[in-house]
Amino acid sequence: MLDTPTEIRRKAMDLLARREHGVQELSRKLLQRGAEQELIDIELQKLVEEGLLSEQRYLESYIRSRANSGRGPVRIREELSQRGLARDDIEQALAQADIDWQEQLLELWQRRFGEQPADQKAYAKQVRFLLYRGYAMDWVQKLFK
Incomplete structure (x- = not known):
């Protein structure tokens, strides 16, 4: 108490x-x-x-931590919103984060799958995984082109 x-x-x-x-x-x-x-x-x-x-330090620390564990900006944004942080503060912190999200996406995909999907089922599985991790659909589609 x-x-x-x-x-x-x-x-x-x-x-x-x-x-x-x-x-x-x-x-x-x-x-x-x-x-x-x-x-x-x-x-x-x-x-x-x-x-x-400091909310700002918390945002920076959280974003860095989640990004290092393979989470994308969409997922991180949602998690921070659920924790009650202001949307503007989240957007600003994500923009200021020194993270190349495209590079993160590529590294995650290479670690997890490493090769282009052989068929539609494998493609769908890879896309679902990357979307769940918090990467935007247009980035994921760009990755496979």
Whole structure:
């Protein structure tokens, strides 16, 4: 039970020491641990003001992490939206990410399949996989041309 501002701050700092978090995500985790929303809001605002909690750093870290695990921008955008981040912030972070999405797509496809599909069934399987991973259909079609 987190019932003092000090305990809430300490727990928030523990969570931030492991990895970057968004404000909403950190708030949710603290609520689950029994803290009151009023105290959470006050402490998280202090962390933001001190530069210890940053949505921008969280976005950059999340995008880099997901891209390195083979996820495309469509999927990453959707995941971040579900986590309550603003669409404009997500778009800006994706645009600023130093990631060549076409190259990522090619590397993922080569790792997973390595060769052109032999028939329509294999083609459909490869397309479904790449779309599920979060790459746009026009990029996937371009890959096979």
